[in-house]
Amino acid sequence: MRRLLTAAVAAASLWATACSPGHPAITPPPPSGNYTLASLSGQYAFISNGEVFTNGSSFPVPLVRVGSFTADGAGHITGGVEDVNTAGSVTNAVPITGGSYTVHPDGRGVLDLAFGQNTLEFGIVLTSTSDGLMIDETSTSSQASTGSGNFTKQDTASFAISTIAGSYVFDFAGLDGDTQSPCPCPESLIGQFTVANGVVNPGFFDDNDDGTLTSNASFTGTLSTDPLSPQEPITNSGRGIALIAGQNFVFYIVDASRVRFISTNLGMLSGDAVRQNSNFPLDVSGITGSFAFLVAGSSANGGLTRVGRFTAGNSNLSNLLVDVNDAGNEVQFNNLSNASITSYDGNTGRGTLSFSNGATTTFSFVFYLSSANDGVIQEVSGPSGTNTAIVVADGSILSQSGSPFTSSNVCSTWALEAQSPSLATVPAAPADSKTA
């Protein structure tokens, strides 16, 4: 009994010592790494997607912003411009008048963009000196906004219409321009176009607008300078305007191989166009190896995310694994069948694939490859022959490298971005390894 009492007293003493208010809190080690203020230097094209509470509003509305800022490598933002689309209401070419930023050795920091008296605040993490991830943390008297996105260093030498040349694959997602109540509704627009000197011809797209599918439609379009914003010539920030698949956009050139878009009519779409690599498969036999894919968007239940992998070879898909989070309901499919690439067009990089879960559910997708290793993908699952889909979701497809994967060979420093799937209109940046 005395031993028990002694043990109890000792345990109580230890607990009291460990948990008393006076006990020093555990302090994490200071961030380590090689990043400095100089790591963020030059012009960066950014995209951020989320929601905003405006002054006096009791509810948030969707918001996407695309723009360009200039960092001086010493903690100052020296200028820039952005275009904002708030639930279909567009504000064009808003000048960034200044700002500041911090960078910790591990790449994390804060980025403030000033618009006259207003300032937007972002948390950032550099994934290299050329790019990084950002979250919107703005809370001012005029607005409070959330959102996530990324920024990529721009090649100022490419700031001309003529440098955007060749064939590009695009993925624009967000909300449609349906003005009939109750909308706006979810939309995904993916496709491929060929452009020379600002003339887009031909282009092809697959649209999933609120579950209504338009498949492999052709279009012509344009890329040009913006006559309505002469104060912001394309040579300043790579900014211009475009007509793609019948919709108007503002774009920002990252470099000759990547352009960021934000729609300026008919809804709220945004995303990147990426130049097709000369090695993109000319026929289905060129689609080989292991691929991981991710689509995010909306279902009738709410937000939807699917992430999975497959091995491709001779039109067949094997070793399929898919994890699904449908409005909080998590399911893993590891016994999928009837998996194949059902069509592929080597001229455009467009293909379709499908697989089944038992005899009842077929998952169908359209994809456009920008190279043998990556592309964009849109889900089109729905009753066959109806041109309708039961979900609106899209994302990216990437070849896997470095397998077999082990705990040690995926051990690295990673930057992670997560966002609400129903708002996932930002080009996928699921997790990037960091290099300092």
Place this chain on the structure above:
Amino acid sequence: MKSKNRLLLLLFMLAGSLALCLSLDAQQAMPSDAQLLRTYNASREISLVGTIVKYETASTAPPMGAHVTIQTATGQVDVHLGNAKVLEADHFTLNAGDSVRIVGEPMALGEGTYFAARIVQKGTQAVAVRNAKGFPLSPASTLTPAQKEALRGVR
């Protein structure tokens, strides 16, 4: 006076029969095919009439979002309302004890089922929480043209 009471009684009986009928309809309309229940189809829509037992604005139980439990003539039904901010934007409040009419249809998710609401009606006020394709709405769907115009100042 007596004939007035009879008329009132008749009206009550009629209303009761209608409510029971709608509730029975709700049950009879539930297809047994689980696959069918994974697709929202406006042609399957039915009405539920009942009294609110519980209202949650942000349930973490799938499907995430606003849920209301209503007591119908045949039992309690879990109804998913989507984004509670849509109701808030329309100044639409729900409290235990409120009588409501809900247009929607049963849906399957995982191993369970729930009732997906498209329109919620309390008294004379009705609010759409899903579109005709079944996708939950965002508060942006409630914006007036003037409110949309005011958003142009957002940075």
